[in-house]
Amino acid sequence: MLRSRSGFTLLEIVISVLIASLVLFLAVGPERALEEKYQSEAVARELALQLLKKKREASTTGISAGLAFPGTGTFAAQAYYHINGLGTLRIKKGRSWQSEYPNAYATWAAFGSETVPAPGSEPGSLMPDLPTEDPAILFLPSGKVVTRGVSLAGETFRIRVGTQPDGSGAGTSGTALNGLNHAWTVTLNRNGLISVEVDPTISSSSARSAPTTASLPAPTALTTTQPILESLTTVPELYQQSDGTLRLNGVDQNLQIKAVAESPQGEPLSVRWQCDGGQFSHTGDWLLMTYSLETERWEASTIWSLPPSPGSAYKVSVEIKDPQGNKTTGSSAQELSFDVEPKVLGLLHSRSAEVQRWQTTNLWGTPGRDTILWASWLEGMRPDGTSAERVTEKQTAYTIPNRSYSVSPDGELVVEFTGNGIEFTGINGERVALVSSVGSLGTGHELVSWLPDSTGVLLVVRSADYSSHTLWEVRIDGSAGKVSDFPLDHELFRPSASDHLTRVASITHEWDYSNFSVDLSNISSSGQNPYLSKSTASVYDRATKQVKILCSSDEGPNISPSFVRLSPSGNRALVHLHGQDKVRLYNVNTGAFKTLPYDVFSWPNLAFSPDEKHIVVPRNASVSLISDNYTYYNTALVLCDIDGNQVLDAGEYFRAVFSPTGSHLYFSRMDGTLAKINLGDMSLEELIAPSDKVYWLEAATEKWQ
Known part of the structure; x- marks a missing residue:
């Protein structure tokens, strides 16, 4: 009799399980791989977005900002934290993606030929407050990038994001990992450009156990430290x-x-x-x-x-x-x-009166030209002509005074060379000091500049035979000290100095009297002395003790420098060329020059403004007097910018001075009237009537009362 049976045989069950497993594998395997791929991509793009935000934050706030990763000893992380600051970094909030993307890891290990720099070998000195080996990326406000512990290929920083990195080499600098599954790369360069792409250089490998990752550090506690x-x-x-x-x-x-x-x-x-x-x-x-x-x-x-x-x-x-x-x-x-200090602008100008006139004989015993003895003094007044006062006592001389006075930097003192010595007088007219001992230093004296602290002057002292020229500091208290020696080939003639006396410019003359003759017909039509074999314009640097030649008569005919004026900084110079009656504007540092397009005869009027923004150039305008073989030129005031480009032509004038700050230019005209130019808008203003004639402007001071 047949018996019935129920259930499955062992073989059937095994076959069924195998079929089910195969179906499950075919269904789940691709889905898991797709999930891991999406997780890797999501983390990579999130990191790129956060880096872009940090770059923008640094540029807008002026505070360096970036991201760091808790990767100490692992070369892998599932989190990042925000950092801010420079010098003293602050660790702010952290972000972990472990629960959201459990299979994705960020790593900074080497793959292939790359190496991971040892901690501290990168320019990470700006991150001393982070955990010792935490990889980090910091954006400076300029947009540049500073990193620590991030793989470096040339000038490119790379963060790899993928699944299940092999952690077998963790904790060893330069150790290459075997690979990443589904790898993406966040790439930065030194200039902060950011990109995200699939990394084709890392081949996928079979699944392996994930490495251990470090935990996020705690945020930096705020303190009450004051700025x-x-x-x-x-x-x-x-x-x-x-x-x-x-x-x-x-x-x-x-x-x-x-x-x-x-x-x-x-x-x-x-x-x-x-x-x-x-x-x-x-x-x-x-x-x-x-x-x-x-x-x-x-x-x-x-x-x-x-x-x-x-x-x-x-x-x-x-x-x-x-x-x-x-x-x-x-x-x-x-x-x-x-x-x-109350500021009242005063214009100082010299007055003169003819004391005595007599006629002299020339070398051949025939009547020569008249010789005139003048009495001169310095006066001051406000620009409107009021508060006029005499500053210095009358001094007699054989020529009309020509820039014989100089005002101290603080505007309180005037210095002049008299027959008695160097006289210092207050703006209020009171004599401050008379230094007569300077006569024992040598026979010839020429003012270079005031000392910056207004306690004395720098001057040239020449020996009796002109064999030496030295610089001396002569102070109001009567003390004097030699600054530096100049040999004869660096004669200090018509010197000029920068504001802080860092540089001194001068003209050097070399003479040849081997064919000396009393016949004055040897003098050239240009007025050039026939016994002057060479003239040179040079600048002496007191720091380096070096002399820089600007130009000399060796350059060719009629290239004979006769006057040099340094700018306040000492970086520019104006050089007048006798014979050509031209002016060159030099860059003292490079030696480059520009010849200004004006005929210039009255070289003492060349000047830089105190703020070194403008230049006064006295352009030849017209001939006003021809007598005794002399031609007198009226000059027109040309105002240029510091590069020698004309800004304004103010017409004929006599003398000009800048205000102490360089904001205005005051000038006298040939008829004795006075005017000023506002150098801000270049407006021209008349100041006093012809009845208050002013010719020899010497300086402007803000100490007038």
């Missing part, structure tokens, strides 16, 4: 008086103030300026400071202007804060208290 104000400076520098107080002096009613600060927390800083009078150039309350990559400090500047009717003293203070509200305190280091 540090390191310096508070002014341009121009405030003048310190003998009692230690500061004085604002010699500026055109404005003062540039600069603050430099440090942010201990690496946060951006803001500044607020305050004063008990006057006006700042900026608007608003708190202003964001600018970070300097060179000094690694925060900087801010403002222009403070005096009110129309200034008082006698002011105090400017500065306060600095960070985004957390930490502020600097109101210590004395953050305040500038200074006195304001």
Whole structure:
């Protein structure tokens, strides 16, 4: 009898399981691979997006920003954290993708021929506060990139993102991993350009166990450390008086103030300026400071202007804060208290009167030209002709005074060479000092410049036989000291100096009297001395002790430099060429020059403005006197920019002087009238009537009362 049975045999069950497994494998395998691929791509694109945000953040806030990865000892991570700052980095919030993309890892290991730099071998000194070996990418405000622990191929930084990296080489610099599944690469270059692409250089491999990854570090705790104000400076520098107080002096009613600060927390800083009078150039309350990559400090500047009717003293203070509200305190280091020197512009000009006239005989005993003894003195007045006062005593000379006076940098003293010595006189007319001992230094003296602190002058002293020329400092207290020696081939004739006496320019003469004759018909039609074999314009650098030749008569006919004028900085020079009556504008540093397109006879009127923005060139205009074989040229005032390009032709004039700040140019005309040019808008203004004749303008000072 047949018996029934139920269930499956063992063989059937095995076959069924195999079939089911095969179906499941065929269904799940491609889906898992697709999921891993999408996870890798998602993480790679998220990292690229975050890096773009950090680059933008750094450029807009002025604070370096970037990402770091908790990969210490593993070369792999499933998280990143935000970093901000420079010098003192702050670790901000972190982000882990482990739960969202569990199979995706970021790695910085080497693949193929690449190497992983050892920690600390990259330019990562800006990241001293991160965990020792954490890979990081930091964008500077300039857009440049600084990295640590990221694979480097040439100038390219690469972050690999994929699944199941082989962690067998973890913790060893330069060790190559076997590969990544479904690899993507986030690529940056030194200039911060970012791209994402499938990495074809890494072949897929069989699945393997994932490496251990490090945990995210804790955010940096905020502190209450205050910003540090390191310096508070002014341009121009405030003048310190003998009692230690500061004085604002010699500026055109404005003062540039600069603050430099440090942010201990690496946060951006803001500044607020305050004063008990006057006006700042900026608007608003708190202003964001600018970070300097060179000094690694925060900087801010403002222009403070005096009110129309200034008082006698002011105090400017500065306060600095960070985004957390930490502020600097109101210590004395953050305040500038200074006195304001009243400024009244005065124009100094020399007066002269004929004392005696007589006729001399020439070399052949026949009547010669008249010789005139003049009495001259220095007067000052306001530009409108009021408050006219005599400054110096009358001095007699055989020629009309010609630029024989010089005003000190602080505008308070006048120096002149008299028969008694070097005389220093206050603007108020009181004699300050007479230094007569300078006569024992040599027979010939010529003023070069005032000392920058207004305590004396720099002058040339020549020996009796003209065999040596030396520079001396002669001070108001009567002391004198030699600065440097000049041999005969570097004779100091018609010298000129830069503002801080760093450079001294002069004309050098070489003479040849082997064919000397008393017959004056040897003099050339151009007025060139026939016994002058060579003349040279040169600049002496007091720091290097070197002499730089600008030009000489060796260049060719009628190239005979007769006058040189240095700019305030000493970087430019004007050289007058006798015979050609032309002027060259030189770049002293390079030796390059430009010949100005004007005939110039009256070379003493060549001048640079104090701010070195303009040049006065006296262009020959007309002939006013021809007698005794002399031709007198009227000159026209040509105003050029610092490159020698004409800005204004003001017509015939006699003498011109710049205001102490270079904002205005005052000049006298041939009829004795006075006018000024506003160098801001180039407007021309008449100042005094012909009845108040002024010819020999010498200087302008802001100390007149």
